[in-house]
Amino acid sequence: MPSALDRFHQVVVGRHQYAEEWKARTGGKVMGYLCTYVPEELAYAAGVLPVRIMGSHQPQSITENYIFSMWCPYCRDCLAQGLLGRYDYLEGIVFAQTCQHIRQTFDSWVTHLPMEFSYDLYMPSSLHVPLARECLAGELQSFQEALEGWTGHPIAPSDIEGAVDIYNTNRRLMTQVYELRRGLTPPITGVQAMEMVLSSMFMDKQEQNGLLRQALEELKGQPGRNSGVRLMLLGSENDDTDLVGFVESMGAQIVVDDHCTGTRYFWGEVPPGDDLLTAIAQRYVDRPPCPLKDLAERRRVQHVLTLARDYQVQGAVMVLEKFCDPHEFDLPSIQGALKEADIPMLVLEVDATIPAGQFRTRIEAFLEMIEVGV
């Protein structure tokens, strides 16, 4: 039997195959989504498999007519995958309002790749005000009705309860794996951790929960390794395991992150509550915010500092997707806060479709600086 971590890797590289096999096996529908603010558990409750749409990190020019070349390469890469037919198995697509770049991906997708089902979910931005939760709960109600119309059957409260339970378990188990990285000899690398979270975005969560339990068993008691400078990753969407592996190959270990392919995806559970949709809304309001949802107290800064302390971070690498306005706006605040906490930060401006080798010298210099305590 392959180890759980191997299986996560297989799902990440074979994500399309996984979805197609799931479909063949269950006869269910697959729904792509474009942002981690999409309340997946509702789709799951409807018997639909939600999969996050992502790029391939290969150069492409197919989106030239649809998205301006000075928009983030990730959002263009995502659309390219659709236009290239790699997501032909999807029957639906959902977006939750966040960043304009990925909105453009959604708008172009529904224009050029019409599907049975598309839904544009209004996700409020002023999440610091209590009214946002009520608004989102109302939006979830509309989303639920739309899903019911699409799938042709009602979603019972017990379906939602079941889905929430599975999603909460998934979040809890991934948090437990992350906690293993707090120690000085983490038994799991940054690449493996990223693959775990990514695979969760592509898999049936119930199946992944089984693998997560297996992973915890397998990792328990493993000696782990102290393989260098303890780093945290921050910034834009980042599913570039090659980049993470490259950084780790140079004498660093990634121990935690604030990415939407990491903690921002699974941190925080749906709290108990009489009204299920309100409880789900609460979770999305409370989760570590993306910069565009962090408009009052700078919760992100607090979240990053807490993680840095809890995971004994020595340095941070900000992976900034080129033209990523949301994270560019937050960069000075995060950089300032980390500086005050004596945590040096390296900013890597990446293009999803360009290999990471170009950063070798800068990463080396950064790690050396931390090692000698400059």
Next chain:
Amino acid sequence: MRPLTQYPTKPFESWGRAKELRRMRNRDLWSAEERGDVIIQGLLLEGLISLFSGFGNFGDPSYGPHYNQLLENHEALIKCMEVAETRGFARDLCSSMRCHLGQLYMDITTASPRGGTAHPHFVFQSYDCPSMAKTGQLYAEHLDIPFITVDVPFRDTAHTRAYFVQRLLEVIEWTEKHTGKKCDDEALAQGVNNEWECFVLWARLCEQQKAIPAPMDMRHLQSLRVPWANLRHKKEGVEFYRMVLDEVKERVAQGISARGYETARFLHEGIPPFFYIQILKMPAEYGAVFLGGNTFDGGAWVKHEDGTWESGQTLEEQGRELRTREQALDALADLYLNYRPHMCYTAHRPQAHLKRVGDYSVDGVVVHLDHGCNGIQTGMMEVKRLLQESGVPTTTYEGSQCDPRDFSEAQVRDRLESFFEGLGLSKVAGETTGEGEGE
């Protein structure tokens, strides 16, 4: 294209009033502190200005005289950008916001031309575009004053409406708390009425551009829009646009043209480079005009399924009377959720822009691809694609609305000249841009 016919033209009579209004606005703004009025720091012109009408003659220094001076002084403008960049803000962020941030960090924004500094009570920013909301947050942090933002939903449903209206109510209560002033609900209702009417008048003004020859060009519209930006909640704003609309209707009736010829009718989509605003007069060198473009976004439009934008009705025409604070805010919500084109929710735009081409007898479209904008810019490539696929001559140019470093005059001129000449236009001898200037 169209025959080279000479049409009459004449200067705008309303222009003198526009200048008076500008002076009035500046005077009021910089004396707000002496008067004991509220000073709000924000980029209010973009949204929800009448929300504060119940708080007297408030001032907002964002687009004060400094801003206009900067646009004319490229060196100073670039300095602003560099100051923002030195603080860690990326060069590819919205240039307009970098310009504001640079002014902020150089203490220009709040520096009164009469000497001294204005002290805003708080920052308010409507969340129409993410760049604005994040800039508002940075303003508040730097000035160390409270910040409040309201996101504008892109859909009008029971829960988004309730959220939006409740948030507007909260802003009023919050403002009362932070300024110690009571909101005068009658004045609020009047302000909302005024803002509504200005939006409607602006849409009707734009509709006059269907006439051949067009009574104005986009440069005129751009200039005439200034009072809309900062006085549309006031009775002076409404009176001004009633006057302008009458004048423009009269121009249409008399066949008065924007600039004397109309060999072709173009649209300019996207925010123009403000520091090189003369680009809007460039078609005139070929006897042609830009009829408008993003300037249409200042209108209250009924958006039909087929993409037609038709001017809406004022609250009075709708028979709607605003008696309470709640009614006023509901009417304001209606304007922003249904009638005003949402800045960032642009999925409908390609179809609407294509329809506009037919409705306004347009011969071609120029699309500005702004290097930093990710608000209004959303969907621009799809607009271009649909227009081209539909056989509408369309070209793009790359630039920036506020950063001269991202704009090459020679290249842009070359590109537009090739476009115009490719359509069979040739330069018109003599001065075609002097009369009817109005700016």
